[in-house]
Amino acid sequence: MKVVLENLTKRFPSRSKKGPDVTAVDHFNFEIPDGQLIGLLGPSGCGKSTTLNLISGLETPTEGRILFGEEDVTNLPPEERGVGLVFQNYALYPHLTVEENIIFPLQNLKGDKKMTKEAMHQKAVETAKLVQIDQLMERKPKELSGGQQQRVAIARALVKIPRVLLLDEPLSNLDARLRLQTREELRRIQRETGVTTIFVTHDQEEAMSISDLIIVMKDGLVHQIGKPQDVYDEPVNLFVAQFLGTPQINVFGGEIRGGKVYIGNEAVMDAEGKTDRKVWVGIRPEGFIPDPEGPFTCDMDRVEVMGRDVSVVSTHPEMTGRCVRSIVSSENRFEPGQETVKFRLKPNKVFLFDRESEERV
Amino acid sequence: MKKKNNLKAWLYLLPAILFLGVFMLYPLVDVCIYSLEENFHFVSQKYSGVGLENFRHVLTDPYFAAALRNTLVLVVITVPVSTGLSLLIALGLSSLQKVKKLFQTIYFLPYVTNTLAVGLVFWLLFRNTEYTDGLISSLITMLGGEPINFIEGTYWQKMLVTCLYTIWIVMPFKILILTSALASVNQDYYKAARVDGASSARIFRKITLPMISPTVFYLIITGFIGAFKAYSDEVALFGTNLNVAGMNTIVGYVYDMLYSDSGGYPGYAAAAALLLFGIVFTITYVNLRFSRNKVQYM
Numbered sequence: 001m002k003v004v005l006e007n008l009t010k011r012f013p014s015r016s017k018k019g020p021d022v023t024a025v026d027h028f029n030f031e032i033p034d035g036q037l038i039g040l041l042g043p044s045g046c047g048k049s050t051t052l053n054l055i056s057g058l059e060t061p062t063e064g065r066i067l068f069g070e071e072d073v074t075n076l077p078p079e080e081r082g083v084g085l086v087f088q089n090y091a092l093y094p095h096l097t098v099e100e101n102i103i104f105p106l107q108n109l110k111g112d113k114k115m116t117k118e119a120m121h122q123k124a125v126e127t128a129k130l131v132q133i134d135q136l137m138e139r140k141p142k143e144l145s146g147g148q149q150q151r152v153a154i155a156r157a158l159v160k161i162p163r164v165l166l167l168d169e170p171l172s173n174l175d176a177r178l179r180l181q182t183r184e185e186l187r188r189i190q191r192e193t194g195v196t197t198i199f200v201t202h203d204q205e206e207a208m209s210i211s212d213l214i215i216v217m218k219d220g221l222v223h224q225i226g227k228p229q230d231v232y233d234e235p236v237n238l239f240v241a242q243f244l245g246t247p248q249i250n251v252f253g254g255e256i257r258g259g260k261v262y263i264g265n266e267a268v269m270d271a272e273g274k275t276d277r278k279v280w281v282g283i284r285p286e287g288f289i290p291d292p293e294g295p296f297t298c299d300m301d302r303v304e305v306m307g308r309d310v311s312v313v314s315t316h317p318e319m320t321g322r323c324v325r326s327i328v329s330s331e332n333r334f335e336p337g338q339e340t341v342k343f344r345l346k347p348n349k350v351f352l353f354d355r356e357s358e359e360r361v
Numbered sequence: 362m363k364k365k366n367n368l369k370a371w372l373y374l375l376p377a378i379l380f381l382g383v384f385m386l387y388p389l390v391d392v393c394i395y396s397l398e399e400n401f402h403f404v405s406q407k408y409s410g411v412g413l414e415n416f417r418h419v420l421t422d423p424y425f426a427a428a429l430r431n432t433l434v435l436v437v438i439t440v441p442v443s444t445g446l447s448l449l450i451a452l453g454l455s456s457l458q459k460v461k462k463l464f465q466t467i468y469f470l471p472y473v474t475n476t477l478a479v480g481l482v483f484w485l486l487f488r489n490t491e492y493t494d495g496l497i498s499s500l501i502t503m504l505g506g507e508p509i510n511f512i513e514g515t516y517w518q519k520m521l522v523t524c525l526y527t528i529w530i531v532m533p534f535k536i537l538i539l540t541s542a543l544a545s546v547n548q549d550y551y552k553a554a555r556v557d558g559a560s561s562a563r564i565f566r567k568i569t570l571p572m573i574s575p576t577v578f579y580l581i582i583t584g585f586i587g588a589f590k591a592y593s594d595e596v597a598l599f600g601t602n603l604n605v606a607g608m609n610t611i612v613g614y615v616y617d618m619l620y621s622d623s624g625g626y627p628g629y630a631a632a633a634a635l636l637l638f639g640i641v642f643t644i645t646y647v648n649l650r651f652s653r654n655k656v657q658y659m
Contacts, residue, residue, distance in 0.1 A: 058552055079558030091549035095571040104567075105557035156557070 001163040001196050003032040003055065007064035010050050024050040026220040028064070032213075037190045038198045039207030039228075042217035043243070048200045051217070052166050055198065057081045068163050079108070081164075084157030084195075088169040090149050092141040098152050099124050099137040105160045127159045131189060147178045154186075158193060165190070167199035171206055183210050204244050208232065216240050233348070238358040241282045241351055247311075247325045249351075252318045254281035256361070261352065263318050268296045269345050271352065278355035280320075287349025288312070288326035290334075294342040298324050303334050310334075314341055395631035408628075415632035424604055425633060428614040434520060435527060435610070436588040443528040444580055447535035452565075454536070455543045465540065472533035479530060480597025487511035487522050512598065519599070519608055526594050531587060535580050542576035543569070574656045582648055589641050592616065611637045 008028035011021040024047040032038055040048045053059040055066060057078035065074045073081050084105075092101050102124040106115055115123070128134040131151040141149055150170065157165055170186065171179045187210045190197045201207050207214045208228040216224045216231065216239075224231050224240045235241035241249050252263045256274050260267040263281055288296075290312070298314035301323060305311075312326045312334070326343065334341070352361040395401065396415050398408040419425050450468060454461055471479065486496045489510035493499065498508040511522045546569065554564045570577070592612035595603055603609035604617065611633060618630035 056556055058556070078556045083556060085553065085556045087549045087553060089547070089549060091547065091553040093550060093553075093568060093571075104554075104559070108558035108560070108563065156553075160557075 001069050002034045003164055003196060003198070004067040005030050005032075005051075005055075005064070006067070008051070008054060008061050008066065009063035010047075010054055010059060011062045023220045025054065025061075028222055030215065030222065030225060032196060032198065035194045035196055036212040037187065037210060038196075039211030039214040040198055040200045040217065041204055041207040041214050041243070042202065044202055045219075046217040047220040048202075048217050049168055050220075052085075052168055052198065052200050055164065056083050056085050056166050058085075082160070082162050084160065084162035084165045086150070086153045086157045086165075086167040086170055088172060090141075090153040090173075092149055092152055092156070094141050096140075097137065098128070098133060098139050098141070098144070101141070101152055102127060102155045102159050105156060109160075123159060124155075127155045130158070130192065131155045131185075146174050147182055150174065150182065151185075154189065158189075158195070161193075162195060165193075165195045165197040167197065169201055170199055171201070171203070179206070186210060205246060208244065216243060218243075234360075235282075235351060236360050238280055238282065238353040241353070245284060247285050247327070248321070249282045249284050250324045250326070251320045252281045252283070252316065253320065253355075254279050254318065254352075256352070261350075263296065263316070266295055266297060269347060269350060274352070274361060277361075279361055280353040280355060280358065282351040282353060283326075283345060284349040285311075285325050285327040287346045288328060288343040289346065290328055290332045290341060291344040292342055294344040296343045296345060297340050298343070300334075300338050300341045305330070312341060392631045392634055395627050396635050398628055401626075401628045415628040416636070419629055419632045419636065422629075424609065424617075425611075425614055427604075427607065428609040428611050431520075431608060432589060432591060432610045435524065435591050436585060438524045439527045439531070439588050440581060440584040442524070443531050444535060444577065444584055446528065447532050447539055447580070448577070450532070451536050451539035451543055452569075454540050465537075468536050469533045471530050472537075476530070476593050476597050479526070480594075483522060483526055483598060484512065489513070513606075516607060519606065523595060523598060523608060526598060527588065527591065530594060531584065535584070538576055538580060539573065542573040546572045578648075578652050578656045582645055585644055585648065586641055589637060589644075 005028045008025055009023070010025040011023050013021055026047075028051060040051060042048045050059060054061050057073070057076060057080075061074065065072055067073065068081065078085075093104065096104070099121070103120050106120045106123060109115060125134055125137070128137060131154050133148060133151045133155060136144060136148060136152075141152065144152065150173070154167075154170075157167075167186075171182055174182055183206055186199070199207075199211075211228055213225060214228050214231055215222060218239055224236045226234075231240065232244050235244065238251070242251065254261055254263040254268075255276075255278050256262075256271050257276050259270060259272050259274070261269050261271045261279070261281060268281075298316045301313045301315055303310055303312055308330060309327050310330045310332060312328055314324045314326070316324050353359060354361055397411050397413070399410045399412055399414040401408040454464055454468070457464065484495070487498070488495045489498060489508065489512075494502065494508040495511070497511070502508050509518060511518045513519075550568055550572070551564060554568055559567065590612055591610045595606075595608050595610055595613060599606040599608050601621070603613045609617070615630045615633045615637070618626045618633060
C-alpha cells in the first residue's frame, strides 16, 4: 500500500496564550512507495513523531491530505485506517498475557470480519512465529526481556495485517547489542510481510542501515528524501550533512575565490565555475588523505588507533567543531611529536554550503 | 558488630514501640480482658467471673441485633453505590479538560466539611419543621405528592436519608483517589487500544478497569471498614439517642454500653467491639481471597 502525504501540516496552539502557533509538520509532500521500509529521521522535536501520529490517525492534520493507495483516509479515525502502531515503550497491556495482547486487535473486529476463537488463536500463533515469540504465549509482559516485549508489540501491530506499519523509535529502549540484532530482525519481518513500514528514529545509523528510503526532517520541514547512500553522498544542505554520518562531518569556515576553495590561506581544492562567496566547507572524515605534499595543513593533536583504520585528531583555526577528525588507512605512519599534518582531499567527500543559506553550492 | 547494630535498631524503634504499646497494644489486650470479665463494675472494679457471658448478652440483645442490621444495610448499600458513582464521576472528570480543576474542588468540598454541618444541610433538605417541610418534601408536594418527614419517618425513609448522607460524605475521597489512579494510566495504552480498534466500552472494561483495579479494590476494602464503623453520620442526622430513632449502629451500641444513660457496661461494650472486629476481619479476608485473581498489581 503506498502512502501519499499531500501538503500535510500540523499546527499546535502555543502554550502561552498570545504566542504564535507551533508548526510541528510543515507542508509535507511525499509519496511513499508500496512495500518499502522508510526511516523518518531527525533530531528530537523535528516533527517526526507528529508525522507518524498523523498517519496513524491519532492526530488530525491542520491542512493537507493523507491517502492510503487511492483512498483518502485524512478524516478516518485510527481504527478504520488499518494501521499497526508500535510505541516507543511498546504499550503492552501489562495484565494480559502475550497471546491476549496479540489477539486484542482481532477481538475488536466487528461485523463480517469477526473471527472465531479458534481462528484468532491460529492467527496469533502464526504472527508470533513470524517474530519468533511463539514459545512465550502464556507469559505476562513483565516476564519478558526488552527485546521480547518489542517483538510482542510488533506482533500485535501486525496481527490484523495492517496496510501500513508504523514504529515510533522502535529500538531506543534496547541496549546496544540488542539494537543491532533487532534492526536486522525488523528488516527481515518487513521483507517477509511486505507491509509498507515507516519508522521514526533520531539515530541516523539505525535509519541508514535498514531503510529503503530515509526522510530527514528538522523543525517540521522535510530537508531531504532519498536512498540512505544518496543522502549521505549528496546532502542538500549543511544540516543534513551534519546529521548523517559518524564521526560527524568536519565543517570549516572558507571561501570560494577565483575558482578555488580556500580554508584560511590555503587553497585546498578546485571549485571550477563557482561564483566567489563565503562558504562552509564540509569534509567527511574519510575524505582526508595524508600527504606530505598536500595543500591542507592541520595542527596535529593525537592519533587514535582503531585497528583497520586510524583516526587522526587535529585542529585548525577555521574549524567549527571541537576538533578535526579524519579517518585514514592504518598504513599511514605518523611520527610521534609531529606538529602538523598535511592532507589531500577527496573531492567527492567535500561539500560546499553557502555561508548564509547553508544550502549546498 | 551485629549485636551492636541490633541494639541501635531497637533504640531507633523505641519511640514507636512505646507509642504503639501504650496506645494500641495495651488497649487491645485490655478490651479482650474486659470482654471476658463477667458483671464487671466500674466503681468497685470487681467482676464475678470469667467467661463468655458478655458475648451471650450482646448477641441476644435486640438493640444489638437492630444495630447490626442497620450497619449491614448501610454497608451493603453505600459501599457499592458510592464506589460506582465515584468511578463514574472520576471518569467524567478525567475526560474534562478546562473546568476539571473547578469540578475537582467542588466534588472535594464535602470532605473538608464538618460532619455536623453536613447534618444541618441534610436537615434542611429532609426534615419537617414548623416553618418548612424541608426542600425535598417541598419538591414532592410541588409535584403533587404528600410531604414526607424523612428524619422522623418510617425506617426505610430514615435509612434512605442515612445512605444518601453516607454516600455523599465518602465520595470526595474516592473521587480524588480514582481521578489520580486514572491519571496515572499511561496514555499510550489508550492510544494503542484506539489504533487497535477497541470501542470505548471495551477500553474501559479491558484496559482502564484492570489498570486501576488495585485502587478500586483498596477503596472497596476501606469502604467496607469505614461503613462498618458508621456512627457520627447517624448522630448528625438523628441526634445521640439513636435507639429511639431506630437508627443505631454497632459503634453506636458500643458507645451506649459505655457512656450513655444505659451505659456503664464495659464488658458488653468490649464484647460488641470484638464482634465488630470479627465481622470486619472476616469480610476483609474474604475480599482479599476473592479478589486475588481479579486485581492486577503491575
